[in-house]
Amino acid sequence: MQIEKATVKTHDLVGGDYRELVLTAPVTAKAAVPGQFVHLRVPRLDGSVLRRPFSIYRARDDRLSILYKTVGRGTRAMETIAVGDTVDMIGPLGNGFPLDAMGENPALVAGGYGVAPLSFLAGEVDVRGTVFIGGATARDILCVGDFESLGWTVRITTEDGSLGEKGLVTAALDAWVATQQGTPPVYYACGPDGMLRAVGQRAVAAGHTAWLSLDKHMGCGVGACLACVQKIRGADGSVAWKRVCKDGPIFEASVIEWDA
Ligand SMILES: Cc1cc2nc3c(=O)[nH]c(=O)nc-3n(C[C@H](O)[C@H](O)[C@H](O)COP(=O)(O)OP(=O)(O)OC[C@H]3O[C@@H](n4cnc5c(N)ncnc54)[C@H](O)[C@@H]3O)c2cc1C
Ligand code: FES
Numbered sequence: 001m002q003i004e005k006a007t008v009k010t011h012d013l014v015g016g017d018y019r020e021l022v023l024t025a026p027v028t029a030k031a032a033v034p035g036q037f038v039h040l041r042v043p044r045l046d047g048s049v050l051r052r053p054f055s056i057y058r059a060r061d062d063r064l065s066i067l068y069k070t071v072g073r074g075t076r077a078m079e080t081i082a083v084g085d086t087v088d089m090i091g092p093l094g095n096g097f098p099l100d101a102m103g104e105n106p107a108l109v110a111g112g113y114g115v116a117p118l119s120f121l122a123g124e125v126d127v128r129g130t131v132f133i134g135g136a137t138a139r140d141i142l143c144v145g146d147f148e149s150l151g152w153t154v155r156i157t158t159e160d161g162s163l164g165e166k167g168l169v170t171a172a173l174d175a176w177v178a179t180q181q182g183t184p185p186v187y188y189a190c191g192p193d194g195m196l197r198a199v200g201q202r203a204v205a206a207g208h209t210a211w212l213s214l215d216k217h218m219g220c221g222v223g224a225c226l227a228c229v230q231k232i233r234g235a236d237g238s239v240a241w242k243r244v245c246k247d248g249p250i251f252e253a254s255v256i257e258w259d260a
Helices: 026-031 073-078 112-122 144-150 169-179 193-206
Strands: 002-015 018-024 037-041 052-055 058-060 063-069 086-093 106-111 130-135 153-158 186-190 209-213 229-233 239-243 250-252
Touching: 002 026, 002 063, 018 086, 026 058, 026 063, 026 086, 037 063, 052 063, 052 073, 052 112, 058 112, 063 073, 063 112, 106 112, 106 169, 106 193, 112 130, 112 144, 112 186, 130 144, 130 169, 144 153, 153 169, 169 193, 186 193, 193 209
Parallel strands: 106 130, 106 186, 130 153, 186 209
Antiparallel strands: 002 018, 002 086, 018 063, 037 052, 037 086, 058 063, 209 250, 229 239
């Protein structure tokens, strides 16, 4: 982990409110593994010193990219980043997904921008499986071609039915799980809190393994401020606060103590 001054190579709208920011960042790109994130200082964001965390979407050679959705002040300011700009970035941060725990029947479950680290993951493993991509509307469904070109089976759901099956991604997951015989699925999920809880609860109830990438508001991003803590159960059953930025963001579902 280090601070790197990255240079903006391209910055394009890729659909809906989502943009891909491609950076030349050789040190971070070489060290990155799927599930890790970078902490960006947003240029021209007056009065704010806080960085913003984004999952690494692609990392190859000297290039790294993120896929972000505009939701507030920081991401709105990010829209003005231009090709050739320098972006101050700390990374790669966090633990990353366990690549050797996938088994033979993986199920990736993505909500909105949660598809970014799962696309990176899908290209870094030899096994192929099923990807569930969910969003509110068709505008929230991204990266389908990434997975298909790698040989993954893609199932799309939208809440308004504008693309794929109508409903929640967990309904499509339930229907698929009911057809699975033999090798139990192992889940890798990234998306909104509610989706992660639902996937985690299903996995725990069925005795399956689920690796969840938690999405917490962050301050420092490097383990110093405790803004991002989550209750996690240890092997002896005791519960302790863990830092999502440093000890996570990925935790196995059975150790997560969700807030009421
Ligand atoms: C490990 C990690 C990886 C992430 N990866 C991505 C990514 O790949 N692409 C992407 O678009 N976003 C990602 N995020 C979320 C992203 O960091 C926030 O959307 C961003 O910080 C919002 O900044 P803002 O100033 O635009 O919004 P703010 O003005 O700070 O907030 C606007 C709205 O977004 C909500 N919000 C802010 N931060 C988060 C958050 N962490 N999770 C959920 N809601 C939030 C606020 O509650 C508020 O409703 C990630 C977050 C974490 C913790
Ligand atoms: S964001 Fe500061 S400890 Fe995690």
